[in-house]
Amino acid sequence: MTAKTVTAQSGAEAPRADKRRPAELRPVRISLDYIDFSDGSALVEFGRTRVLAAATIEERVPHFLKGTGRGWVTAEYAMLPRATSERTPRERTAGRVSGRTQEIQRLVGRALRAVTDLGALGERQIIIDCDVIQADGGTRTASVTAGCVALGLALKKMMDRGLIGQMPLRHLVAGISVGVVKGRPLLDLDYAEDSQADLDMNVIETDRGELVEVQAGAEKAPFSRQDLLGLLKMADKGIARIIQIQKRALKQKSILFMAYGYKDKP
Numbered sequence: 247m248t249a250k251t252v253t254a255q256s257g258a259e260a261p262r263a264d265k266r267r268p269a270e271l272r273p274v275r276i277s278l279d280y281i282d283f284s285d286g287s288a289l290v291e292f293g294r295t296r297v298l299a300a301a302t303i304e305e306r307v308p309h310f311l312k313g314t315g316r317g318w319v320t321a322e323y324a325m326l327p328r329a330t331s332e333r334t335p336r337e338r339t340a341g342r343v344s345g346r347t348q349e350i351q352r353l354v355g356r357a358l359r360a361v362t363d364l365g366a367l368g369e370r371q372i373i374i375d376c377d378v379i380q381a382d383g384g385t386r387t388a389s390v391t392a393g394c395v396a397l398g399l400a401l402k403k404m405m406d407r408g409l410i411g412q413m414p415l416r417h418l419v420a421g422i423s424v425g426v427v428k429g430r431p432l433l434d435l436d437y438a439e440d441s442q443a444d445l446d447m448n449v450i451e452t453d454r455g456e457l458v459e460v461q462a463g464a465e466k467a468p469f470s471r472q473d474l475l476g477l478l479k480m481a482d483k484g485i486a487r488i489i490q491i492q493k494r495a496l497k498q499k500s501i502l503f504m505a506y507g508y509k510d511k512p
Contacts, residue, residue: 317367
């Protein structure tokens, strides 16, 4: 028997439950310096999904980097108990961090290190805490997006203090989810769409359109390379818009961030 493949029907333009078009983002909002006491923070909202990222600068590095002159960027991720429709117990109650949480915080850390000149940090560590205040799909990609803004603000603060002589953030980085739901390719899935997706994919890219990470999985049936390429193209356009919003927000703090920008792929 031949396996049935997922087919993305690109022509369907019927509005989604929230009236968005298939390739339309949810309303995106970024609020800077949301926490007074952090070294840089940002609240990022994708529709009803809200993620708060806060940066902490430490004058130390993990033991494996001691004496190397290089810094480190890492991330932690957590979800408030009532971020979802039903209360989720705090992970500290269970006594261990779940596999999903570990996966997401490693993803955020990898994405931020990929766009940071760790040598320019010196032997310092920056921790990005990503806390989900409300979850309606796309929390991991929203965490990358928020984490990049918080990191940029923290690095600018280090420059202002004379701790570093140049901006270590080489590129902005952001993420978005795409998927195939009932035969239709969709951008920026909310929870209801994600829970019934035939194909679910998370894409992380820089402001140069370079891929940092792609996580794709068939939920119900295999998918074709054509589906994959089509969804990547949809993600490209979505991330370009998100990075423009990141840049516009960061420019409020410093003209230094004018240098960043998305360049479309050919």
